[in-house]
Amino acid sequence: MDAGQAFAPVLRSGDIVLLTGALGAGKTTFAKGVAKGLGVTERVTSPTFTMVREHHCANAQGIATLHHCDVYRVETLDEVVDLALGELVEESAVALVEWGELAASVFGRDVMTVDFVVDDEDGRTLVVDGELASQRAGELDRWAGR
Numbered sequence: 001m002d003a004g005q006a007f008a009p010v011l012r013s014g015d016i017v018l019l020t021g022a023l024g025a026g027k028t029t030f031a032k033g034v035a036k037g038l039g040v041t042e043r044v045t046s047p048t049f050t051m052v053r054e055h056h057c058a059n060a061q062g063i064a065t066l067h068h069c070d071v072y073r074v075e076t077l078d079e080v081v082d083l084a085l086g087e088l089v090e091e092s093a094v095a096l097v098e099w100g101e102l103a104a105s106v107f108g109r110d111v112m113t114v115d116f117v118v119d120d121e122d123g124r125t126l127v128v129d130g131e132l133a134s135q136r137a138g139e140l141d142r143w144a145g146r
Contacts, residue, residue, distance in 0.1 A: 001030070004034040005036050010140060011061065013094065016086070018101065018103065018111055020101045022118060028045075031044065038066055042055060042056075053069075065094075066093070067088050069098065070097075070099060074099075
């Protein structure tokens with residue numbers, strides 16, 4: 001959760017972050033940390049069955065809404081398109097998409113991907129990639145150094 005909370009200041013309104021990795025790798029825990037870092041005070045749970053949960057934020061970055069999505073149960077790319085995440089983040093919002101590898105082709109290059117690699121039972125390596133990651137390399141370097 002600490003890694004997610006420390007990651008939150010890297011985000012800007014309009015960002016879509018795809019969270020990828022194996023079942024149990026820590027995607028939801030990371031999302032909870034991001035939510036905390038963005039000033040979400042309500043309980044954050046996995047949106048597996050609802051697909052999208054909306055959380056109100058209070059932070060200095062001007063991000064008012066966190067859309068926490070889970071596309072694990074999506075059967076077609078059309079279902080991902082129907083979620084209209086690009087439109088949801090247009091004004092003062094960001095989206096975290098669990099199982100983002102299933103939705104990557106819908107969003108194109110204007111995303112950041114955080115891949116969770118399980119090193120052992122207790123260890124994780126987070127690999128951040130994508131166009132947004134390239135644009136925020138300095139901020140991500142500071143985050144990685146924590």
